[in-house]
Amino acid sequence: MGNIMEKLELTAQSMYCKKVEELTPSELHLSLGKAVMGEIAPNWEASKAKHNNNRRAYYFSAEFLMGRMMYNNLYCLGILDDVKKLLKKKGVDINVFEDIDDAALGNGGLGRLAACYLDSAATQEVPLDGYGIRYKYGLFKQLIKDGYQVEVSDNWQRFEDPWCLRREDEAVLVSFKDQTVRAIPYDMAVIGCKTSNINTLRLWQAEAVNDFDFTAFNDTEYDKAVKEKNDAENITKVLYPNDNKYEGKVLRLKQQYFFCSASLQDIMRRYKAKHGNDFSYFAKENAIQLNDTHPVSCVPELVRLLMLENMNFDEAFEIARKTCAYTNHTVLGEALEKWPADLMTQVVPEIYHIICLIANKCQEELTAKGISEDMKAKMRIVDGNVVHMARLATYASTYVNGVAQLHTEILKDDVLKEWYQVYPERFQNKTNGITQRRWLGLCNPELAAMITDKVGSDEWLTDLSLISKLNESVNDTRTINKFNTIKKKKKVQLAEYIKKMDGYDVNPDTIFDIQVKRLHEYKRQLLNAFSIMTIYYRLKENKLKNWTPTTFIFGAKAAPGYARAKAIIKYINEIANLVNNDPDTKDLLQVYFISNYNVSYAEKIVVAADISEQTSTAGLEASGTGNMKFMLNGAVTLGTYDGANIEIAECAGEENEYIFGARVEDIEKLKAEGYDPKKLYDANPEIKRVVDTLIDGTFDDDGAQGEGSFKELHDSLLKDSSWQKADNYFLIYDLPLYVDAKIKANADYADRKAFGKKCLMNIANAGKFSSDRAIVEYAKEIWHVSHK
Incomplete structure (x- = not known):
């Protein structure tokens, strides 16, 4: 503890020529963060070495909603209260860190689950590292103006980030049909609680191979001079770019392939340092978890990279299938990603070619198993002009899991029914969880103290049972x-x-x-x-x-x-x-x-x-x-x-x-019998009165009474549309x-x-x-x- 405070004072002096009590909140955050990082460095290095000598797992996710790191890291290190007291002696309230933005690199439950899993893996000494994207701007900051949501950019990096270390020496190149970019890794320490173990979250940032064209600039073509830089950085600029238009779909596909390719190159570099070009141990030493469909291009990319090592397709695919496992997070059709084949050929043609090889292999395997033509048609990975990423993930994984008991049963009975019938041994349930350290110990210390008193110790922090x-x-x-x-x-x-x-x-x-x-x-x-x-x-x-x-x-x-x-x-x-x-x-x-x-x-x-x-x-x-x-x-x-x-x-x-x-069974029955919400609406005056507040002038729909977005909501409840049943x-x-x-x-x-x-x-x-x-x-x- 004393070392951290000494390092904090030295960092404040060397970086800002200030005493600790003179630092602004952002300066204090950076200084204390660097002091903590210096303190944990030996344990982090030892943990990396230990993981490298054993079978290990990797969590691939487009989202890691880590939130604010300072309090959580100090808490897991067991020094939060000590730091609080020592800062207080210097006249500094530790709550100043609430002015520091969250690292909003996620949209909701999917990204927060990934963050909790990294926290738990570090605490339970599971050799699990994360791979994702270091978005320059988080999801977005939401303002409410006149009752409406307004989005503004979330530049979470503007005060610098002490928790991420740039690893320039381990950068890799990622190529698309029309573009090659550098993937720069930033490593974040994930600190375990009541253990010296520290895992790593590696986030990739896209940068240009050549970020400035001096000749173009000299010729006064200023936009052209920085075009390569801008085009590269756009890939990791924003979490989930709006894909309502073609350009947005291209960017989102590039984003997904970018982090998958960079991560796999990184894993293979580490593997080759141990085993050279002998890949017979690859699936024995590495497990990759695909967190939903966003990272599923990992499968064909791993096949491609293995084939570059003089392996044939069948050998490469078997290694990929033994390495990967897939978590399904949704039963909603629109969230089970599907990519237009012609879009893939314009962005990542080699990947599309390998997906076609996998799709053909799948159909051959199903034929050999005696599967009917009707059922095989429902299991096509490439169906017409559409690439079904959930089907690809299910076929090319050793295991497939749902995230709650009911959800897993729905996957088996409905969403992935055909796949479960053919490959029942692959399906598992893994009910989600949260880390009790952040979501009780840290944010509710009064209740945590009461529980410790009643339970008899604070061991529940690492064993919630x-x-x-x-x-x-x-x-x-x-x-x-x-x-x-x-x-x-x-x-x-x-x-x-x-x-x-x-x-x-x-x-x-x-x-x-x-x-x-x-x-x-x-x-x-x-x-x-x-x-x-x-x-x-x-x-x-x-x-x-x-x-x-x-x-x-x-x-x-x-x-x-x-x-x-x-x-x-x-x-x-x-x-x-x-x-x-x-x-x-x-x-x-x-x-x-x-x-x-x-x-x-x-x-x-x-x-x-x-x-x-x-x-x-x-x-x-x-x-x-x-x-x-x-x-x-x-x-x-x-x-x-x-x-x-x-x-x-x-x-x-x-x-x-x-x-x-x-x-669920009631809804299935209602659908089968023909659910008519208009009938219920007409029969119940209380329901009708409430639903009609959308259109009867009770509320102001920006002056568009009866015709605006509230009217569209009202229609969605009572009228079938071309794409959705009424009151879906x-x-x-x-x-x-x-x-x-x-x-x-x-x-x-x-x-x-x-x-x-x-x-x-x-x-x-x-x-x-x-x-x-x-x-x-x-x-x-x-x-x-x-x-x-």
Whole structure:
């Protein structure tokens, strides 16, 4: 500890000619970060050497939503409190680091899961390193103006990043049909908790081979002089460039191939340093996990690179198949990536050629197995002008896994049904998890201390199954009162944070009913909005008695090109304007849409929630990890029988959650019988009244009453379109059931002891949902690598 403070003082002096107490927040962040990096360097080097001598795994992901690193790193090193005290002696509040931006290199659950898995792998001493992209700009910063989402660039690197080390000497070249770029690696240390083990996240940045054409500049062709530089850097400029247009699709494909090729070249360089050109050990020493379909070009690229080592296609493909495993994260058709074949031939023709070879091999293999022509047609990797990346991943992997029990069963029974029938031995379930260190220990120290006291040690930080000992205290009135006191404190802190970030005055004496996640129609934030309007009208008309005052908090980003999602944000903000300012309801009902929801905001939100909203249409949320964070911090789940909600209810007891709505089998039956939302809408005046607020002038759709984006939302619920059935996500069907569940949860909250026990039951039975458990399962059952 003393060494870090000495290094901090030396760094402050050498970099800025300042004392520690004179540094700005960004200067302090950089100085302390460098001091920490200097302190951990020997352990990091030793860990790399150890991993290099054994079988190891790599996690390929287009997203790593790491969040702010300073607090987490100090916490995992066990020195957060010491640093806090020593900085305080110098008159510095450690909370100044809240002014430093998150590394928003992810969009939501997929990227945050990847971050949790790296954290858990380091802690459980699993030799797992990550590979991804070092985007110059994160997802985007979200502003709310006149109720609408506005996107602005998120230049998270503007104050420099002490956690990433540029490794210029290990740069590689990546070639496309029309372009060759340099891939520069940046290494981030992933620090384990209660261990000296440190893993690595290597992020690639695209740069030009020649970044300045002096001759062109001299000839006053200034744009041409930097064109190669700009074209190269565009590849890693932004997470998920908008692909509504051809140019966007090209850039996104380049992005995916870029990081896959660079990462594989890196792995092969390391392998060849040990074994030369003998690749017979490659699959024995390396395991690659493909996190969704974004990194699936890894498969043909590995085949291509192996063939460059004088291997034939069949040999190269067998090595690739034994090396790779695929995690499916969605059942949504639009998220199972498909690339136009002609686009691939224009961008990565060699890769498309190898995919065709793999596709032909697949069909030959299926023929040899006696598979029917109809079934083979459903399993074509290249089908007409379309390349199906999920099919490629499923065929070319040793293992395929879903991320919750229900999700895996849906993969087997529906999305990948044919593949499961042919290759049942490949399919596994790996229910997602979260790291209890960031999502409880770090962000909720008061609750963490209470758990340590009740459990008898803090070993639950590295073995969350030990938290089950809390079950012995859930009936104890003093324990319940203590928990309720902690929850109130976290609500006060969140209210203060919301005031600081968004300017809203939130009342911490109300129920906090919270829905924070990516904005997508299937997650049904619109259903939540309709339920609030239903409750609002009942309160206005004195039809709802004994309502406990409630604050509904939303946080979500909509993809820039997703018009309906943006319309839902506007609608929620219109509701907020109405109910927050109505003298009849403002003391009973408040609605707030917080802006720029990110990891740091989440750390304040999940600890303060009383009710966690998890309202996805049954069968569509693969797992969810937000639901686990809320559970671990003592919120009840108000949700559908979907994803990990099912397992949460099984672990904590369904009586301690509020499960509502159609289940998967109900929805299948409704589809088979011909679901008619218009019939339900016409038969239920309350539903009709609420849904019609979209078009009847209750709210301002930017002056386009009855004709704008709200009208399009209304139509989507009641009219079939050329590409989607009316009410495709069953909002109208589930709305009455949802309102009933919401009112029951509200009424139950009035009994603070009984409700507090429900919350404690959630905490005590959250052990299954640690990413430590999940990562050890991957290590044992998919990667076959060592662990603690």
